Amino acid sequence: MLLSEMVESIYEIIDFNPELERFRTTVINRINSRYQQINNKAPWLFLHKKKNFALKAEVVGALTETITIAVTNRRLVTGVNTTFTSAMEGQTLVLDDDTEYTIGRYVSPTVIYLTKPATAVAAITDWQIQFRRYPLPADCAEALGWTSRNDKLGRLTFVDARTEEDGPLLRTTRGTSFVVIEDEHLTDLETRTAPSGVARSGGALAASTEYDYCWCHRYEGRLSQPSTTKRVTTTAVNMEVRIANLPDMRWSEGAYTNLETGREKVIFRRDVTNDGPWLRIAKVDAAASFFDDAVVLPAAAWGWDDPILKLRWSDSPVQFVRMWYEATKDREISLRYKVKHPNLAGAGSSPLWPEQFHQGLVYRVLADLYRTNGDITMAKTYMTDAEDITRGMNKYLTREDRFLVKSAWDLGQSGRKNRNYGVPSKIS
Numbered sequence: 001m002l003l004s005e006m007v008e009s010i011y012e013i014i015d016f017n018p019e020l021e022r023f024r025t026t027v028i029n030r031i032n033s034r035y036q037q038i039n040n041k042a043p044w045l046f047l048h049k050k051k052n053f054a055l056k057a058e059v060v061g062a063l064t065e066t067i068t069i070a071v072t073n074r075r076l077v078t079g080v081n082t083t084f085t086s087a088m089e090g091q092t093l094v095l096d097d098d099t100e101y102t103i104g105r106y107v108s109p110t111v112i113y114l115t116k117p118a119t120a121v122a123a124i125t126d127w128q129i130q131f132r133r134y135p136l137p138a139d140c141a142e143a144l145g146w147t148s149r150n151d152k153l154g155r156l157t158f159v160d161a162r163t164e165e166d167g168p169l170l171r172t173t174r175g176t177s178f179v180v181i182e183d184e185h186l187t188d189l190e191t192r193t194a195p196s197g198v199a200r201s202g203g204a205l206a207a208s209t210e211y212d213y214c215w216c217h218r219y220e221g222r223l224s225q226p227s228t229t230k231r232v233t234t235t236a237v238n239m240e241v242r243i244a245n246l247p248d249m250r251w252s253e254g255a256y257t258n259l260e261t262g263r264e265k266v267i268f269r270r271d272v273t274n275d276g277p278w279l280r281i282a283k284v285d286a287a288a289s290f291f292d293d294a295v296v297l298p299a300a301a302w303g304w305d306d307p308i309l310k311l312r313w314s315d316s317p318v319q320f321v322r323m324w325y326e327a328t329k330d331r332e333i334s335l336r337y338k339v340k341h342p343n344l345a346g347a348g349s350s351p352l353w354p355e356q357f358h359q360g361l362v363y364r365v366l367a368d369l370y371r372t373n374g375d376i377t378m379a380k381t382y383m384t385d386a387e388d389i390t391r392g393m394n395k396y397l398t399r400e401d402r403f404l405v406k407s408a409w410d411l412g413q414s415g416r417k418n419r420n421y422g423v424p425s426k427i428s
Helices: 003-014 021-039 301-305 355-372 376-396
Strands: 048-055 066-069 076-080 092-094 100-108 111-114 121-124 128-130 140-148 157-159 179-186 196-200 210-219 230-233 240-244 251-253 256-259 264-271 279-285 291-293 318-324 331-339
Touching (some): 003 021, 003 355, 021 355, 140 157, 140 179, 210 240, 264 291, 279 291, 355 376
Parallel strands (some): 157 179
Antiparallel strands (some): 048 331, 066 121, 140 331, 210 230, 210 264, 240 291, 251 256, 264 279
16 A cells, blocks of 8 residues: 555545645654554564675785875875775774774775874875774664574674673684674764755756755765755746755865865755655765756656665664674675665655555554544544554564474474473484
């Protein structure tokens, strides 16, 4: 069931459709509130996802691989014959004097930016990039299991930060990683500046259409929370929108001013008139104060594969994990996790649930609306119907690990009682 179908179903049942955007927004907000509430209730099987998780070995300098940090911008690192990658964003650069700096942005195999000024150096060979912790995927609500298949380790041990405090898991110990340690949740700087917007002459956006815009910044490989939205309406003549009031995110030091930091500003747009989803439409550098939106994306049917067209997503807060041992070579492990889903926004968006449970979401919202209006009897009726439907979701709860039986079965073993656990053995 699509979001638009849910809204129409609610209107039909309550026999009320004032055609007011404010009321429709209220209904959608209630749908999303109940949707996220049930998503967070349990690690439902239909919210499970698997993804390869890359572990990286330490990268070290060499006689032919040098880096330079100029005094004119002590956040800019320029390499010679280096192989910097985007996976290094958020990782640690260690210089020849053992000072440590966090990598804020990857630009190219020979250019990265640091999050704070470093000591100026020239063509040094003694440097390392250490992968001390790894961010979980942006859509990961909870890590459920880690496995390593290629080296036959199987399921890896996953411990929380408190348990790790009791063990001597030294970071400097290197080898084949087999323990995953829960680490911090990081929240990025807020986008404190609201964008402004105005329709301008020219452009190729749809005429007489309302668009919502917002922005966030990207640093250390993470997206911040989005800004407040700005709504702009195009006309038959003004089909280009200028989004302005974007803050200058450069920095200055002494006589050196307006230095690049590597921070990116990411622009999102939503077609309100046609009830479309939020899409990422552009990225601009730290110095940019505006962005001119003049083209409807995607421009062709295949354009939906364009990597820039991503749904609006906030990475904040991002959970990290650490590995023990620290990897001595690049390898991949598998992560099974519970997906977190953004709010339903466009008319074509749909819950990540089996279809048969979507009506339960409608009934829960109806119960909310009737309770708000003081009709407790109808509220109880619809909540009972909702619970009857969603109770069927229990069969999609995470199944416990299979019990290993090593002795004969008897009638008393239909449940957990009287079972023996351990290494399975053949019985006569």
